[in-house]
Every structure is written in structure tokens, then in C-alpha cells.
Amino acid sequence: MTQPPPQVSAQTTWMLAVRDQRDRDAFAALFDHFAPRLKGFIMRSGTGSGQAEEIVQEVMLTVWRKAGQFDPARAQVSAWVYQIARNRQIDVIRKENRPLPEELGEAPEAEPDASQVLALEQEAAQLQQALARLKPDQREIIERAYLGELTHQEISTQTGLPLGTIKSRIRLGLERLRHELKELR
Amino acid sequence: MTAITHHVPDALLAAYATGNLPEAYALVVAAHISLCLECRAAYEAHQVGGGAVLETVGAEAVSEDLKSNVLDLLDAPYRPQPTYPRAGVYPGPVMEALKGKPPSWKSVGLGVRQSILSSGRDGSVRLLYIPPGQAMPDHSHNGLELTLVLQGSFSDSTGQFGVGDLEVADHDLEHTPTADPGAPCICLAATDAPLRFRSLVPRLLQPLFRI
Numbered sequence A: 001m002t003q004p005p006p007q008v009s010a011q012t013t014w015m016l017a018v019r020d021q022r023d024r025d026a027f028a029a030l031f032d033h034f035a036p037r038l039k040g041f042i043m044r045s046g047t048g049s050g051q052a053e054e055i056v057q058e059v060m061l062t063v064w065r066k067a068g069q070f071d072p073a074r075a076q077v078s079a080w081v082y083q084i085a086r087n088r089q090i091d092v093i094r095k096e097n098r099p100l101p102e103e104l105g106e107a108p109e110a111e112p113d114a115s116q117v118l119a120l121e122q123e124a125a126q127l128q129q130a131l132a133r134l135k136p137d138q139r140e141i142i143e144r145a146y147l148g149e150l151t152h153q154e155i156s157t158q159t160g161l162p163l164g165t166i167k168s169r170i171r172l173g174l175e176r177l178r179h180e181l182k183e184l185r
Numbered sequence B: 001m002t003a004i005t006h007h008v009p010d011a012l013l014a015a016y017a018t019g020n021l022p023e024a025y026a027l028v029v030a031a032h033i034s035l036c037l038e039c040r041a042a043y044e045a046h047q048v049g050g051g052a053v054l055e056t057v058g059a060e061a062v063s064e065d066l067k068s069n070v071l072d073l074l075d076a077p078y079r080p081q082p083t084y085p086r087a088g089v090y091p092g093p094v095m096e097a098l099k100g101k102p103p104s105w106k107s108v109g110l111g112v113r114q115s116i117l118s119s120g121r122d123g124s125v126r127l128l129y130i131p132p133g134q135a136m137p138d139h140s141h142n143g144l145e146l147t148l149v150l151q152g153s154f155s156d157s158t159g160q161f162g163v164g165d166l167e168v169a170d171h172d173l174e175h176t177p178t179a180d181p182g183a184p185c186i187c188l189a190a191t192d193a194p195l196r197f198r199s200l201v202p203r204l205l206q207p208l209f210r211i
Ligand SMILES: [Zn+2]
Pocket: B004, B006, B007, B008, B032, B036, B037, B038, B039, B040
């Protein structure tokens, strides 16, 4: 049995229990945390309550079914859920299939490196704080981009939009990918 | 293999990661990320940004029975989406667009071939096969054009593009990409409108060839 690494967030602990033990109580805890947030997120773009709940249901089922792909050293739970939610929204609302990159290599390590997981969570928390400190109009633009409301044209012409700096704020990502690829060779 | 030197520009990557790109362009970006660790890291960083927005944008109470419905469905049988691994020079997302089959090439003249993956109102995306030394017919375009090299290389007035490199051209760029000597150049190219080739094929024939 995989012990969750110490001190990581409750969400990561729940997600690992779902992944490794198919733990329904942990899934229920994830549902309680994410379902209302997902519904709020989806309704912000004008989707009605009923359809939003259908999407929430599909997203949460995908979380359960694809749990084996969750790698806490690469993605925070909320980042992973965000991606699933946007994919589902695009399928349902735009009626398009969203092309996704290849998955990298093998299944995630059974025993995540606790220090890596913690480092990623710290970076993510700092990013969240940085977003919270933005001026309201800038924050609004960031939210609209991640909600899927800005076109490429609009993102390009937003000068001073801190979207471009996000990749440099999550510095560990590239290092970790390089490490992971080396392990695969 | 030489290192990738032409990456996805920040705004385009952000638009892809946030799900704001039309499908034709998104396919090219997904294919580049499949080949490029740097852009994959940036893409995953944007997911963290998306997660932060999801956490803070505001919750909405869900219906009482939604949770029990979902819990009841956990064991329900379902058909997983098929996954398409990389095959030869074609990354997974391209294989998915090809539905796992090899490209069906159609000649468009002078040894150049194309295989249209999708063509719609919001853009079209195709594979292009250009023999070494052959110039892609002189063309211009209305909007954004993305070209990702999958095999060989090409050069134009802006530089040389090898495997994994992405050229981003907008309507200001009048360029004539030419396949370099060596292996035939295979590219994945997306445009927001049908390409307007200036020479080679008379304009009247364009609907016929869909180029
Ligand atoms: Zn790149």
C-alpha cells in the first residue's frame, strides 16, 4: 500500500488514495471539494445550471477513471482537474475534439517523491498568491483567459498580461520533465 | 536529431493551454508539445494557472442528488477513448487525426503532395510532402498559418526549420518555403482559410484541389 507523502495537501492525499486504492471515501471528499467549484467555473461562461452539472458529472467520472494517470510530481490536483474540465467543455459546448499532446512515457511512479510533490505545491501556492495580488482588471483578464473566453488574438494584444510569465513562475516543471525523460531512456 | 529552435510563442501557447484555439491550430500545437519538452513544461505551468482560477473563481452549490448519482456510476461500464501512439514521424495527435491510418496523399503538382486532415469554417489542417529542393508554391494567406516540420527541413526568408520546429506566419509574411536537400520534407500545416497558391495551380482549380 502506498503511504501518502507527509504534509502534502489533502487533495493530493485523496487523489493518491483514489489512484492507488480506488478509495471511494477519498473520491467523495474530492467531489465535495471540486464539484461546486467546477459548477461555478462552468457557469461563469454562461452555461446553465443543468448542463453545468452534466459536465461536472462527466469531469468527476473522468477523475475516477483516469486516476492512474495522475502524477503528483508533475501536476497539482486542481491543475489536472482544470485540464479535464476544459477538455470536456470544449467537447460539449464547441462540439470539437480537443487535440491533446501525447502522454509522456510510462505510468507515474507508485511512490511519489515527497519533496518534489511539496515543491510543486509550493510553487502553485505562490502562483495563486501572485494572481490574487493582481489589480482587479488584470485578474479579470487572467480569469477570462483560463475560463476559455479570450481568443488567441485577444491574448496576443493584451500587453502587460502576466500570462506569459506563468511558465517562468513554475520553474520546476521543465527540470522535472528532463529528469523524467532521462529515466525513460 | 538537432535541437528544436523554433517554439510556440507565448500567446499562442497560452491560447492552446486555456482551450482558446480553433481545432486546426490546436492540433499543430499539440503535435509540437508532443516533440518538445520546453513547450510541454510551459503548457503544464498554464494548467497550474488554470487550477488556481478553478480554486478561486467561486463555487456554486450542486443539486443534492448529483453526488449519489456520480458515486453510483463509478462502477458502470464505459468505453475508454482509443489512444493513438506515435507512428514513424507522426506524433500521437496527428495519428489521432488520421484515425490510426497512414496519410492518404494526393498529388498537387511538381511532386508536392497533401493529405487533408480536416477542413472547416474555423480553419484547415493538412500534411504536406515536399520533395527536396522543391519550393512550396508561392502563396499568401489571410490569417495565421502554422507549419510544423515532421521530417526533413525547409528554409525560407526567415530561417531554417528542422524536425519539431514550428513556423508561425501571419498575413504580413510573404514567404516561399523550400525543402532542403536530403529527405523529403513532411510538414503539418494549419491555416484559418484555404491557402491561396499564387502560381502552379490556377485559382480556378483551387476548389478542386482544396489548396
Ligand atoms: Zn517548443
